[in-house]
Amino acid sequence: MKTLLIDLNKCTGCYACQVGCKDEHCEQSWMPYAEAQPETGQFWMRVDEQERGKRPHVKVTYVPTPCQHCADAPCMKAAKDGAVYRREDGLVIVDPKKAKGQKAIKEACPYGAVYWNDLLDIPQKCTGCAHLIDEGDTITVPRCYDNCVHGAISWGEESDLDLEGAERLHPEYGTTPRIWYKGLPKRFIAGRVYDPIEKEVVVGATVTATGEAGTFTAQTNWIGDFWLRDMPEGDWEVTIESAGKKKSIKVSTTEEDVGLGDVPLS
Ligand code: SF4
Ligand code: SF4
Helix, strand or coil: CCEEEEEEECCCCCHHHHHHHHHHCCCEEECCEEEEEEECCCCCEEEEEEEEEEECCEEEEEEHHHHHHHHCCCCHHHHCCEEEECCCCCCCEEECCCCCCHHHHHHHHHCCCCEEEEECCCECCCCCCHHHHHCCCCCCCCCHHHHCCCEEEEEHHHHHHHCCCCCCCHHHHCCCCCEEEECCCCCEEEEEEEEEEEECCCCCCCCEEEEEEEEEEEEEECCCEEEEECCCCCCEEEEEECCEEEEEEEEEEECCEEEEEEEEEE
């Protein structure tokens, strides 16, 4: 089975994958797989921008999010008359004719990957460029992959892709998505340490976060900043130590990343 591997460490958020998708699907229908994608309002290759943390400690990650072609697809379960089906190569297809009027297909997708076409009264989504696959096109398939000049998207047999460390997007949805990701954002704790008496940032302080999920350590850099990266969710005691001075702060990454801002160490 062929699939996509999307490496977020390489993704610059240039949206070229989305442009490639629109170039392929807008103003032209590829029946029996899809009617034309409207020029506005639908993003079969949606690029989600995730901004996390608090200024000045902010991270932005771009997450290209097409249909995940789930192995246990809620859209298939919600469809009547076989209006959503899975091809032998694993691609999940919405049949534009059978799906007419079936809004439940759109509402069933937890990834928000299905869009409603008011004009045609049909649900629409990524087809994996199935029409090109059928033509035997192995070079420009799918168009999002072809358009990504940063090498963030890989396409091929699942067994040929380097999936070490790869994860699925939102496995908690329980749909067994078939698209793989590397570099999915984890939590971070960040801050800037300064000495309020010297009125200077503290360089080389040791910052340690201890919690049930483990221990993470970092040093403050030349502007006093520390970043504890790739952390799991949980409650933490953050200890900052430098030249005999010590400070402890309790924080939680359960809901979101933590930007502590300026932290005095005196
Ligand atoms: S084309 Fe590549 S680098 Fe650009 S947004 Fe899409 S996946 Fe990211
Ligand atoms: S991502 Fe949504 S539309 Fe795609 S297969 Fe899964 S449930 Fe269906």
